Amino acid sequence: MNKRIYIGLLCLTVVIALPFGTDAFLGRSWVRLLDFALLYTMLALGLNIVVGYAGLLDLGYVAFYAVGAYLYAMLASPHIGMHWPLWALLPMGALLAASFGAVLGAPTLGLRGDYLAIVTMGFGEIIRIFLRNLNITNGPAGIDLIDPIQIGNFSFGSSHSLLGWDLPSIYNYYFLFIVLTAFIVLVSYRLSDSRIGRAWAAIREDEIAAKSMGLNTRYLKLMAFAMGAAFGGISGVLFAGFQGFISPESFTMGESVMILCMVVLGGMGHLSGVIMGAILLAILPEAFRPLSQFQQITFGHVWLDPANLRMLMFALALIVVMILRPEGLWPSPVRRRELHQNDAMPASVQKEGP
Amino acid sequence: MDIFLQQVINGLVQGSLYALVALGYTMVYGIIELVNFAHGEVVMVGALVGLSVIERIASRGDTGWGVIAIGVLVAIPSCMALGLGIERVAYRPLRKAPRLAPLISAIGVSIALQQMAALIWGRNYLHYPDVLSNPQFHIGGAVITQVQLVILATTGILMLLTWLIVQKTALGRAMRASAQNPSVAGLMGVNVDRIIALTFLMGSGLAAVAGVLVGTYYGVGNHTMGFMLGLKAFTAAVLGGIGSLGGAMLGGLLLGVIENLGAGYLGSVTNGTIGSNYSDVLAFLMLIAVLVLRPSGLMGERGSEKV
Numbered sequence: 274m275n276k277r278i279y280i281g282l283l284c285l286t287v288v289i290a291l292p293f294g295t296d297a298f299l300g301r302s303w304v305r306l307l308d309f310a311l312l313y314t315m316l317a318l319g320l321n322i323v324v325g326y327a328g329l330l331d332l333g334y335v336a337f338y339a340v341g342a343y344l345y346a347m348l349a350s351p352h353i354g355m356h357w358p359l360w361a362l363l364p365m366g367a368l369l370a371a372s373f374g375a376v377l378g379a380p381t382l383g384l385r386g387d388y389l390a391i392v393t394m395g396f397g398e399i400i401r402i403f404l405r406n407l408n409i410t411n412g413p414a415g416i417d418l419i420d421p422i423q424i425g426n427f428s429f430g431s432s433h434s435l436l437g438w439d440l441p442s443i444y445n446y447y448f449l450f451i452v453l454t455a456f457i458v459l460v461s462y463r464l465s466d467s468r469i470g471r472a473w474a475a476i477r478e479d480e481i482a483a484k485s486m487g488l489n490t491r492y493l494k495l496m497a498f499a500m501g502a503a504f505g506g507i508s509g510v511l512f513a514g515f516q517g518f519i520s521p522e523s524f525t526m527g528e529s530v531m532i533l534c535m536v537v538l539g540g541m542g543h544l545s546g547v548i549m550g551a552i553l554l555a556i557l558p559e560a561f562r563p564l565s566q567f568q569q570i571t572f573g574h575v576w577l578d579p580a581n582l583r584m585l586m587f588a589l590a591l592i593v594v595m596i597l598r599p600e601g602l603w604p605s606p607v608r609r610r611e612l613h614q615n616d617a618m619p620a621s622v623q624k625e626g627p
Numbered sequence: 628m629d630i631f632l633q634q635v636i637n638g639l640v641q642g643s644l645y646a647l648v649a650l651g652y653t654m655v656y657g658i659i660e661l662v663n664f665a666h667g668e669v670v671m672v673g674a675l676v677g678l679s680v681i682e683r684i685a686s687r688g689d690t691g692w693g694v695i696a697i698g699v700l701v702a703i704p705s706c707m708a709l710g711l712g713i714e715r716v717a718y719r720p721l722r723k724a725p726r727l728a729p730l731i732s733a734i735g736v737s738i739a740l741q742q743m744a745a746l747i748w749g750r751n752y753l754h755y756p757d758v759l760s761n762p763q764f765h766i767g768g769a770v771i772t773q774v775q776l777v778i779l780a781t782t783g784i785l786m787l788l789t790w791l792i793v794q795k796t797a798l799g800r801a802m803r804a805s806a807q808n809p810s811v812a813g814l815m816g817v818n819v820d821r822i823i824a825l826t827f828l829m830g831s832g833l834a835a836v837a838g839v840l841v842g843t844y845y846g847v848g849n850h851t852m853g854f855m856l857g858l859k860a861f862t863a864a865v866l867g868g869i870g871s872l873g874g875a876m877l878g879g880l881l882l883g884v885i886e887n888l889g890a891g892y893l894g895s896v897t898n899g900t901i902g903s904n905y906s907d908v909l910a911f912l913m914l915i916a917v918l919v920l921r922p923s924g925l926m927g928e929r930g931s932e933k934v
Contacts, residue, residue: 330727380919386726387662391865392918394858395911402908526858530734537727577746585742591735592717599724 292447303559304443308515310555311450312508317535317551318457318544319504324533325542326470327497328477330390332529333377333397337502339404339524340373341366341509346416346519347409359422363510370506371499378498382491385480397529404521415520422449422514429514446515453511457504461544464500473497477542538594540601542608549603554587561586629768634891635884640775640844642883643782647837648860649867649875650789651830657806657870658826659722664733665713667857668740669706669831673838674848675748677702678755681839685756692777694758695843702835709740710831714824737854744850752849755842778840785833786876792829793872802826806870859910866914868927877925886910 295303316338323331344366348357377396381389404410421430421442429445464470472493475483484490513519531554539550564586565579594602600609648670655663677698684694717736721729763770793799804812805822813819841856842848863882867874889906917925 324727380915383922384918385922387656387660387869388865388918388922388924390662391862392915395862395914399908399911402905406902406904533727534731534734537731541725541727578750581742581745581750585739585746588735588737588739588742592732592739595724595728595732595735596717596720599721599728 288451292444301441301443304447306556306559308443308446308450310552311447311454312512312515313532313535313555314454314548314551315450315457315504315508315511316532317539317547318454318461319501319508320532321501321536321542321544321547322461322464322473322504323497323501324536325547326465326477327473327494329494329497330386330393331498331501332390332394332526332533333400334393334501334505334532335524335526335529336377336397336400337370337374337505338509338512338528339400339521340370340502341506341511342513342519342523343404343410343416343509344369344506345510345513346419349420349514350416351418352411352416353409356420359424359510359514363507366506366510367503368506370509371503374498374500374502374505375495378495382494394526394529397524397526401521401524401526404524410521413521415518415522417518419513419517419519421517422446422511430517446511450511453507457507458544458548465542465544469493469496534591538591538601540604540608543601543603543605546601546603546605550601553602557590558583558587630891631888632767632769634887636769636771636775638884638887639880640778640883641887642863642880643779644837644841644844644879645856645860645863645883646876646879647782647785647833647840648856649864649879650786650872651834652857652861652864653867653869653872653875654789654793654802654826654830656864658802658809658823659718660726661718661729662733662861663718663830664730664857665717665736665740666830666834667853667855667860668737668744669710669713669834669853670838670841670856671744671848671850671853672709672740673702673706673835674842674852675744675753675838675850676705677835677839678753678842678848679748681758682756685758690758690760692759695839699836699839702839703832706831706835706838707828710827710834711824714827719820719823737857741850741853748850750850752847755846755848759843774844778844781836781840785836786872789829789833790872798822798825862910862914865924866917868924871924871926874924874926881925882910882914885913 292304292307295307316334319337320331320334323329323334345362347353348355348362348365349359350356377393381392384392405413410416421428423429427433427445429449430442432439432441433445434440472483472488475486475488476490476493480490512523516523532551535550535554536547537550538554539548540546561583562579564582568577568579648666651666651669652663655661655666677695680701681694681698684697713736717732718729721732759774761773763772764776765771791799793802801812801817801822802825804815804817805819809819812822838848838853841852859882860879863878864875865878866882867876867878869875886906886909889909890903893905893909894902921927
């Protein structure tokens with residue numbers, strides 16, 4: 274018991290010290306990157322409920338992120354002149370996204386696997402097209418001058434001094450995001466071994482068997498969509514307040530794909546794995562940035578466009594990781610065992626020739 | 628001018644291009660149950676390789692369909708090599724992995740191809756050189772161009788050819804056997820690995836033709852052009868029932884026509900409240916409606932699922 278408390282304290286210290294250390298060694302832009310990594314972590318944890326727990330492949334997850342973000346942007350900006358506080362908008366964002374999740378999930382209940390993927394993707398695109406074309410969302414230009422997040426009199430958008438330290442807004446947001454990420458981790462963790470979590474696992478492994486055991490698969494799947502969407506909505510609200518500006522371009526299908534990659538690359542259904550996947554993929558493109566300096570130094574000239582080269586390296590990393598560790602970088606021990614129990618078995622289909 | 632007929636013609640042309648790409652998705656899916664996310668990017672590479680070749684020839688002053696044909700003939704082997712390489716490097720090692728792993732590596736391949744294309748051809752839109760005079764023909768109040776006619780004819784012939792290969796040859800029989808049950812097909816003496824490679828080869832060849840035709844039709848190409856095209860083609864394949872050749876063709880044509888009718892009529896039907904920019908919404912809504920009513924697509928296999 275004592276050991277766990279020490280480990281907990283150690284983690285807490287690291288989490289608190291992280292932005293300061295990052296700022297000192299890597300620079301302020303990396304702290305901003307940390308904030309984004311936390312937003313992605315929340316998104317990945319939300320999608321993990323749908324994909325990892327319930328086994329429903331969702332390629333339009335970013336729609337719920339968009340719903341949360343646009344809710345905050347419209348009700349807390351000069352756009353229509355309303356300035357609602359965070360404590361009202363955060364639960365509203367979660368609820369609205371959850372109801373979107375349930376409504377969009379309802380017609381897809383009969384579909385499985387890749388059919389479900391394409392329909393969720395279709396929904397994601399539909400929502401983006403509406404955001405692009407409606408007047409109330411200000412079309413492709415998006416909404417700017419969004420209020421920074423404020424709790425009571427404490428504005429996260431400006432710097433505060435604490436014990437002589439000057440804390441700029443990215444630090445404030447970091448700590449806010451840490452608290453909410455911790456909340457989402459806690460909920461996910463408690464869900465995973467709850468009655469509903471085990472029911473999701475049953476559906477994921479064999480839907481027909483789950484149904485014949487008397488599980489209400491309809492209700493359970495809707496529940497998964499709604500819960501996952503709620504987390505997406507929360508992240509969206511935070512994103513809008515943090516960024517101060519949003520446009521439909523932040524919510525393309527590429528984002529959905531990226532979040533899915535985080536979940537699968539980290540290790541579907543395993544919280545530590547998903548968190549690691551999210552942080553890794555959020556930071557990786559940035560980590561390849563020195564490539565252009567490398568070119569400059571070795572060849573005396575930047576031959577290849579650094580932005581494209583960065584994404585190319587990122588894509589290759591994705592492929593290599595999947596080939597080396599198809600179950601994800603950090604899968605749950607149970608899943609690992611399941612996948613490797615057949616390793617000792619002889620001859621596969623692929624080996625047979627004419 | 629007859630708007631309805633015009634939109635149907637445009638829709639059929641666009642739809643036949645979707646169908647050609649959709650064939651590649653559906654054949655691969657039929658055999659290894661993988662959504663080959665990178666297929667749209669193979670089309671893009673075909674279009675850009677074709678563009679480079681056509682540009683080179685056109686710069687000597689040559690014009691006419693022969694130039695386009697040479698572009699196609701160079702693009703086909705390039706895309707075939709690419710398709711084979713993708714299968715070997717990114718998909719084959721993952722054939723027995725959990726279901727989502729090959730999907731993620733496919734996404735990786737797709738991003739990688741886009742970025743490589745951007746490195747090779749740059750990030751700007753490239754214009755297909757003007758090598759065709761493209762005369763127009765009038766039918767019943769609508770206009771159809773020579774390019775459109777050639778696209779319809781080419782895709783028609785290629786679809787027929789694909790259907791003949793799959794239904795009438797020994798290779799096709801081996802493909803269908805591998806799709807039904809790879810392990811039993813293997814026991815019956817089918818080299819499943821080879822069949823899968825050949826499937827990728829065929830799909831990529833069709834993608835190359837589609838790429839050059841798309842470039843010729845719209846006149847532009849760039850490294851992101853494959854994404855939306857691939858998405859639409861995949862939608863078409865699902866709409867028709869993924870795994871079914873006829874379904875891919877029907878789904879493609881249907882999607883093209885609906886999209887174009889939507890673009891032509893949405894504005895006037897709704898008095899301008901919903902404009903033609905919502906035509907994609909219409910296409911996706913129709914897909915959702917079809918799948919809700921017929922969960923395995925229009926021409927997909929019906930019956931009980933495998934347990």
